[in-house]
Amino acid sequence: MHNAVEAIDFAELVRKAGLRPTRQRLSLARQLFLNGDRHVTAEQLHSESLGQGFGVSLATVYNTLHQFTTAGLLRELVVDAGRSYFDTNVSAHHHLYFEDSGELRDVPGDNVTIGDLPALPDGAEISRVDIIIRVKNGDGTS
Amino acid sequence: MHNAVEAIDFAELVRKAGLRPTRQRLSLARQLFLNGDRHVTAEQLHSESLGQGFGVSLATVYNTLHQFTTAGLLRELVVDAGRSYFDTNVSAHHHLYFEDSGELRDVPGDNVTIGDLPALPDGAEISRVDIIIRVKNGDGTS
DNA sequence: TAGTTTATTAGAATGATTCTAATTTAACTT
């Protein structure tokens, strides 16, 4: 788990993912992992970058998010048709989705249990289980 | 529950949804509900219609699917970014998603139990819980 | 440093979905 107490070596993080530690990837990694758990869209991360005076193309933001996801640093979530969120928390957990605000919040993984599943076809295996609890009429503010 | 044993009065079904029983809506309702549970995309339903010699515009397919969903006749599912499925089974159940083939299959609702949920903000309520079990390396064939 | 591979980027392309505005149809009223 990443946290702000011990410094993170972003260059090492990126290299371990099999990627070159470019200026863009290091900045994006910092934005994503420096302050703990986040759920962001590509557009959000992009405009956040620009707001911090760090120019990066939207294409690179998409490329980087997918590369980090493939490397296991991020998890991709689909809550709305036509928009992907990327989650910096890759451990087992599920989500509360506030339909009004679009906010995603974590639910500890042990709050949900899955019983018997139907038999899977030969060779098939579960790649992941996504559980999204959709909430309406709430603003997502604690 | 709709089934093929007792005939369904589609005109009544559509009227009860507060909609005029047009030729288009009656045909689409027949395709959706005549032969039991289905998980379809708008594009699938549209080309299926054309294949049956029944011309309907894609706009009307989208309109009808959303109207049926609002009326509680269908449930919209998001499994992939950028593509919505519509489920004719609106009772409590969850889904097995075959990532390779794109097939969706039902999982009985009582195979999954959700324990304690985090407290929700005032006024918030759960609109629904979506559980998608993603399967890879399976062709979806029984 | 020179050569090689990988990454970044602007802008075009894609594809599902939505929108617009014109035409057609269903339902209702004489």
Add this chain to the structure above:
DNA sequence: AAGTTAAATTAGAATCATTCTAATAAACTA
């Protein structure tokens, strides 16, 4: 049944997140 009105259908344009292309730039290796 004909006329009237509200609702529905439609072709095509528009949207918008995402992906692609192909040219430039930066990172690594020898």
